[in-house]
Amino acid sequence: MDLAVLWFWIVAFFFVGYFVLDGFDFGVGMTMPFLAKDDTDRRVMINTIGPVWDLNETWVIVAGAALFAAFPEWYATLFSGFYLALLLILLALIARGVSFEYRHQRPESQWKAWFDRMIIVGSAVPALLWGVAFANIVQGVPLDADHNYIGTLFDLLNPYALLGGATTLLLFFTHGAVFIALKTEGELRARAKRLATRAGLITIVVAASFLLWTGVAQGSAWFWALAGVAAVALIGGVLANMRGKEGLAFGLMALTIAAAVVGLFAALFPEVMPASNDPANSLTIVNASSTPYTLTFMSWTALIFLPLVIAYQAWTYWIFRKRVTRQTIEAAAH
Numbered sequence: 112m113d114l115a116v117l118w119f120w121i122v123a124f125f126f127v128g129y130f131v132l133d134g135f136d137f138g139v140g141m142t143m144p145f146l147a148k149d150d151t152d153r154r155v156m157i158n159t160i161g162p163v164w165d166l167n168e169t170w171v172i173v174a175g176a177a178l179f180a181a182f183p184e185w186y187a188t189l190f191s192g193f194y195l196a197l198l199l200i201l202l203a204l205i206a207r208g209v210s211f212e213y214r215h216q217r218p219e220s221q222w223k224a225w226f227d228r229m230i231i232v233g234s235a236v237p238a239l240l241w242g243v244a245f246a247n248i249v250q251g252v253p254l255d256a257d258h259n260y261i262g263t264l265f266d267l268l269n270p271y272a273l274l275g276g277a278t279t280l281l282l283f284f285t286h287g288a289v290f291i292a293l294k295t296e297g298e299l300r301a302r303a304k305r306l307a308t309r310a311g312l313i314t315i316v317v318a319a320s321f322l323l324w325t326g327v328a329q330g331s332a333w334f335w336a337l338a339g340v341a342a343v344a345l346i347g348g349v350l351a352n353m354r355g356k357e358g359l360a361f362g363l364m365a366l367t368i369a370a371a372v373v374g375l376f377a378a379l380f381p382e383v384m385p386a387s388n389d390p391a392n393s394l395t396i397v398n399a400s401s402t403p404y405t406l407t408f409m410s411w412t413a414l415i416f417l418p419l420v421i422a423y424q425a426w427t428y429w430i431f432r433k434r435v436t437r438q439t440i441e442a443a444a445h
Contacts (some may be wrong), residue, residue, distance in 0.1 A: 114410060115400035118181040119383070121413060123376040125174035130241070130279075130372055131365045132167035132424075136160050138287015140207065140234025141280075143227065146291060146302050150220070153227060154440045157211065159294040162431040164211065166424060168204065173420075180409055184258060184399035185383045192252060192260025193244055196267065200237045207233025238283040239276040243267065246275025249325060249375050251385030254392040258384070271324060278321040281314040282345075282371070286364045289348065293357035296436050304352060307360070311349035318345060322371070329378050337374035341367045 139160050147153040160167075179186045190197060206229045214226035250271050253262045288307035292300050322338040330338070348363035379385070383399050386392035400406065 114403060114406035115181070115396045116381075118177070118400070118406055118409065119380065119396050120376070122174060122177050122181065123373055125170055125177055126376075127369045127372045129167070129170035129174055130283075131368050132170060133164075134238075134279075134283040134368055135286045135290040135361075135364075136164045136167050137234040137238040137283040138285065138289075139291060140230045140287070141238065141284050142288050142291060142303070142306060143231055145306055146288070146299060150223065151437050151440050152299055153223075154215075155295055155299060155435050155437060156291060157214075157230075158435045158440065159291060161211070163427060165208065166427060168208075177409070181401055181406060182383060182396075182399045183401060185394055188254065188258045188260060188384050188394060189248070192262070193247070193267070195264055196240050196244055200240050203233040203236035205233075234283075235280065238280045242276035242279030243272045245279075245372075245375055246272040246321075246325075248384060249329065249379050251387035251393070253388040254384065254386040254394070256392055258386075258392065258394050261388075271328075274317070274321050274324065278314075278318045278371075281310065281317050282364075282368055285310045285314045285349075286361075286368065289352055289357060289360045289364050292352065293361050294434050296434050299437070304355065304357075307352045308349060311345070311352065315342075315345055315349065318342075318367075318371070322374070325375070325378055331377060331380075333377040333380075334374050337370045337377055341370035341374060344370060 139156055143153060143156055147156055175186075178189075210226035210229040210233065214223050214230075217223075244267075247267050247269075250269075252260055252266070255261050285307055288303050288310055291303035292307060295303065319342060322341065326335055326338055344363045344366040348360045348367060351357075351363060352360035381396050382393050383396060384394035386394075401409075
């Protein structure tokens with residue numbers, strides 16, 4: 112396989128890891144107003160992701176670094192054209208991370224309430240804008256002959272992109288509710304199960320609409336196959352949640368997101384940034400990639416270190432696999 116093509120799919124793999132793992136982090140934050148009845152519930156929810164949220168976010172850093180090194184032209188066009196949207200994502204992630212660390216530093220309810228709002232907004236904004244960004248990448252944006260984005264912010268907020276944003280928002284919301292059901296007990300677990308079912312039914316409709324629109328516009332055979340896997344997994348995840356099989360439901364939701372992301376990359380292939388105004392201005396895997404020497408060096412580096420990173424993350428999840436209960440939170444407060 113050509114190294115540029117290989118790295119196209121490695122970048123896809125990094126984004127799959129990011130959306131699957133940080134996706135349920137976002138979902139936990141977004142579901143807080145719907146599930147938490149008091150501060151103990153909120154602490155339980157935050158503690159379900161406390162040991163892993165920062166590790167999950169490293170996937171987007173690695174994805175960005177791989178994009179920069181393997182496809183510098185793609186990176187330059189993407190980060191210059193989508194600058195404001197990506198800046199909003201960055202600010203939201205910073206606010207969210209600060210809130211996790213500082214909400215427990217003082218006992219006042221108003222202090223905690225401010226940071227809780229930052230967690231909610233800091234989770235919802237990236238969940239929405241990542242979908243908007245990827246939908247625009249797949250659909251194509253206006254580029255000049257030097258591959259510079261020549262549209263405006265409002266051009267990015269088109270109906271297809273907003274539907275993509277709604278899809279990722281709802282997928283992550285449902286993913287987070289299922290995760291809460293998997294990691295908690297008692298009434299909070301029951302509320303999370305009910306919320307995941309209601310949200311899942313809405314997600315099925317919205318996600319199906321987005322995948323159908325994408326397939327009709329630029330879908331390949333591979334895209335349709337992956338979209339089918341995502342659809343079946345999503346329906347199966349909602350049904351498994353309804354039957355109280357949280358582990359299976361979480362696994363199927365992860366498969367849904369993974370298949371959908373790979374499907375979007377399959378719809379994009381072999382381009383990386385299509386030009387909607389003139390196909391001649393499009394960025395492809397060939398004209399956006401780094402030199403063969405750079406890609407070779409990166410390949411050996413990934414071969415050595417990527418398995419270690421995955422093994423470390425798997426070990427972390429295994430160590431913190433137990434459910435979080437109100438009793439443990441209340442006991443720790445005394």
